[in-house]
Amino acid sequence: LAKTTQPISMDSxxxxxxxxxxxxxxxxxxxxxTWYQQFPSQGPRFIIQGYKTKVTNEVASLxxxxxxxxxxxxxxxxxxxxxxxxxxxxxxxxxxxxxxxWGAGTKLIIKP
Amino acid sequence: xxxxxxxxxxxxxxxxxxxxxxxxSLDFQATTMFWYRQFPKQSLMLMATSNEGSKATYEQGVExxxxxxxHASLTLSTLTVTSAHPEDSSFYICSASGTLxxxxxxxxxxxxxxx
Numbered sequence: 001l002a003k004t005t006q007p008i009s010m011d012s013x014x015x016x017x018x019x020x021x022x023x024x025x026x027x028x029x030x031x032x033x034t035w036y037q038q039f040p041s042q043g044p045r046f047i048i049q050g051y052k053t054k055v056t057n058e059v060a061s062l063x064x065x066x067x068x069x070x071x072x073x074x075x076x077x078x079x080x081x082x083x084x085x086x087x088x089x090x091x092x093x094x095x096x097x098x099x100x101x102w103g104a105g106t107k108l109i110i111k112p
Numbered sequence: 113x114x115x116x117x118x119x120x121x122x123x124x125x126x127x128x129x130x131x132x133x134x135x136x137s138l139d140f141q142a143t144t145m146f147w148y149r150q151f152p153k154q155s156l157m158l159m160a161t162s163n164e165g166s167k168a169t170y171e172q173g174v175e176x177x178x179x180x181x182x183h184a185s186l187t188l189s190t191l192t193v194t195s196a197h198p199e200d201s202s203f204y205i206c207s208a209s210g211t212l213x214x215x216x217x218x219x220x221x222x223x224x225x226x227x
Contacts, residue, residue: 034215043116043205043218044156087155102148102156 004088009107018075020106022088025069033064033071036087038105044087048073083110114140116208118219125196126227132192133222135206141186142208146216147179150203162189196226 005023012018024033032051036044048055050062050071061074075082085105115138125131135145144163148156160176162168162183170176180192189208193200203223207216 036218041203041221041223043118043207043221046215046217049215102158104155 004090004103006086006088006103006106008104009109011109011111012078013111014079015077018078018082018108018110020073020075020086020088020108021070022073023070024088024090027068027090031091033062033068034089034091035060035062035071035073036089038085038087047086078108078110080110080112082108084108114208114217116142116206116217116219118204118206118222120222121220122223122225124225124227127197128195129226130192130194131196131224132190133204133206133224135189135191135208135219137187137208137217140208140210142189142210143186144209145183145189146207146209147181147189147191148205148207150205150221152203156205159191193224196224198226200224201226 032049034049035047037047038044048057048060048062050064052064052068055062063072073086085107087102087105089102117136117138119134123131146161147159149159150156158171159174159179160168160170160181162181164183164186168181178194180194183189189206191204201224203221205218205221207218209216
């Protein structure tokens with residue numbers, strides 16, 4: 001089963017670009033990489049998903065190197081409301097069940 | 113985007129009560145639904161995976177007779193916590209996807225407090 005490793009916490013300031021890197025050394029060929037954001041007492045919210053190279057949407061960018069053993073979520077010009085826990089997940093196909101393996105996440109705190 | 117709702121959002125019950133939580137996909141057909149539990153300051157823990165019309169697949173350590181899951185239609189799954197006890201107090205979250213390979217969309221969660 002693929003596992004992910006992320007920093008436990010990060011601090012930044014309003015207006016800065018924040019990059020959160022996730023390691024997934026055992027990623028399988030068919031696995032996608034997905035990032036979620038979670039505020040306290042709320043369900044996770046999908047941010048972005050990618051397979052390789054770079055993916056960009058209106059919220060964030062996701063950079064994935066050629067070996068796919070890591071990925072970096074980039075949040076441009078963060079605001080206080082971006083304070084949340086960010087989870088990096090790698091899809092794992094096992095016994096016909098496609099399960100997202102949840103790590104501890106990265107607690108991002110944005111300061112004024 | 114895809115919307116998933118949960119009901120109730122909050123429930124407080126006495127020990128021994130059975131509590132049913134509903135998870136609905138509002139604007140898409142959910143072939144697969146997932147139920148998670150999250151304790152304070154911890155990550156999500158997958159409890160079970162359910163496919164419409166089939167029996168749920170439970171994770172190791174999750175008692176299927178304790179946590180009854182029904183996925184009777186493509187838009188509704190229910191989780192029943194039977195004879196709830198204080199240690200069952202937690203934040204329960206469901207997610208839904210169109211197929212096993214698609215992105216999961218999460219409900220807002222249900223906070224259960226068992227007194």
